[in-house]
Amino acid sequence: MPNATIAAPLVGYARTSTAEQEAGLEAQVRELEAAGCSEVFKERVSSVGERDQLAAALKYLRKGDTLVVTKVDRLARSTVHLWEIVRDLDAKGVGLRVLSLGGEVVDTKSATGKLILTIFAGFAQFEREMMLERQREGIAKAKAEGKYLGRKPTARAKAGEAVRLHQEGKTVTEIAKALGIGRGSVYRAIGSSPVSRA
Incomplete structure (x- = not known):
């Protein structure tokens, strides 16, 4: 065979x-x-x-x-x-x-x-x-026509929530972790200096 x-x-x-x-x-x-x-x-x-x-x-x-x-x-x-x-x-x-x-x-x-x-x-x-070139051209055209909004700033959108958590006594580190944003963004949202809270 x-x-x-x-x-x-x-x-x-x-x-x-x-x-x-x-x-x-x-x-x-x-x-x-x-x-x-x-x-x-x-x-x-x-x-x-x-x-x-x-x-x-x-x-x-x-x-x-x-x-x-x-x-x-x-x-x-x-x-x-x-x-x-x-x-x-x-x-x-x-x-x-x-x-x-x-x-x-x-x-x-x-x-x-x-x-x-x-x-x-x-x-x-x-x-x-x-x-990618067509995408860049589309963005440029949208910007020229005032129609381009760009990516929604995540940290800025969560600023109100950051302030609320801060008022509840949460630390900057806890707030950053809870909201998924950086500590610097939390400081900007609550108007504190980086040395004011842990």
Whole structure:
């Protein structure tokens, strides 16, 4: 009886930013599982935040495995970051599959595979930069029209509550902890000097 070919394990990684909906993360997980991933690491973290689950996935991978992601920008925050990951995968003998590239395994050891990854990572980075530029232009336009309110100052919004707690005999440290604001903000709210209360 001929030996059956054993498929290399597929390990998925899914990520959405903290601002995105949970449904987006679950959609990625479903797509990865449909692609045959036996294990999926997932997390909600900003593009610049620490990616604990990505680190766990990279540690979990073994020679012959394939890391699968739905899009390049779910994996890496920039072209440089992508190449750091590719370098680490290559050193471990691990392949990379990007589903948005048609589901083909991108051979990071070949010149063609490296070219494809560079191009798509560049597009993903360009897209993010364009989005940020449009956001900045929108804010500038709103400010010019007097429509931009900005982020509501949390500490200022809680000033009244800080004063009330101070009048009840709470210390500055207790007030800051209760309201989730800095001690300096509490001092400003109650009109005290930093040396007046502990």
